[in-house]
Amino acid sequence: AQRVTQPEKLLSVFKGAPVELKCNYSYSGSPELFWYVQYSRQRLQLLLRHISRESIKGFTADLNKGETSFHLKKPFAQEEDSAMYYCALSNTGFQKLVFGTGTRLLVSP
Amino acid sequence: DAGVIQSPRHEVTEMGQEVTLRCKPISGHNSLFWYRQTMMRGLELLIYFNNNVPIDDSGMPEDRFSAKMPNASFSTLKIQPSEPRDSAVYFCASSPWDRQNTEAFFGQGTRLTVV
Numbered sequence: 001a002q003r004v005t006q007p008e009k010l011l012s013v014f015k016g017a018p019v020e021l022k023c024n025y026s027y028s029g030s031p032e033l034f035w036y037v038q039y040s041r042q043r044l045q046l047l048l049r050h051i052s053r054e055s056i057k058g059f060t061a062d063l064n065k066g067e068t069s070f071h072l073k074k075p076f077a078q079e080e081d082s083a084m085y086y087c088a089l090s091n092t093g094f095q096k097l098v099f100g101t102g103t104r105l106l107v108s109p
Numbered sequence: 110d111a112g113v114i115q116s117p118r119h120e121v122t123e124m125g126q127e128v129t130l131r132c133k134p135i136s137g138h139n140s141l142f143w144y145r146q147t148m149m150r151g152l153e154l155l156i157y158f159n160n161n162v163p164i165d166d167s168g169m170p171e172d173r174f175s176a177k178m179p180n181a182s183f184s185t186l187k188i189q190p191s192e193p194r195d196s197a198v199y200f201c202a203s204s205p206w207d208r209q210n211t212e213a214f215f216g217q218g219t220r221l222t223v224v
Contacts, residue, residue, distance in 0.1 A: 101151030
């Protein structure tokens with residue numbers, strides 16, 4: 001079964017501090033991992049995916065198959081990063097998309 | 110394209126009433142997902158369709174919930190009878206879901222309140 005775990009409901013940091021939002025997954029096959037973000041009063045949208053190996057808005061995430069993790073990182077948080085962040089996993093057939101419970105990131109000035 | 114369109118945006122209903130939520134996916138997308146968002150459980154996948162066919166409805170909480178996708182441009186999620194614990198934000202998402210593009214595009218959600 002697919003499962004995504006985000007252990008932190010809330011992460012509060014000061015502007016300029018490093019950020020790491022944790023995500024662990026369980027899946028017996030070869031997964032595709034994503035991070036989605038929901039800014040206040042906006043739609044949930046894709047932030048990045050592991051196969052793209054890209055940095056979006058300063059965020060990066062590396063898939064660690066040994067630790068079954070896909071943590072989201074940013075070296076210097078900005079106030080506009082405040083949002084709800086969801087880690088998600090899709091199955092080998094790239095169909096079923098399952099989300100974690102989400103972490104609210106609050107960046108204070 | 111206006112993106113995924115959900116209606117209504119807000120729904121307040123009395124316990125026991127039937128509720129129907131509607132979704133228009135992005136044209137050309139072959140996968141459609143229904144999610145429920147709550148503070149406690151985050152985003153729960155209720156059901157998803159591929160090419161209008163329900164593939165996995167294991168997330169549907171009870172028989173009171175049903176979903177249909179009669180054609181590629183329309184889907185409904187129905188709750189009958191509704192209960193206060195069904196209060197949540199319900200999201201619909203669609204995706205082209207091929208190897209080149211596995212991004213899911215979300216609607217703005219329907220906030221359901223059952224009193």
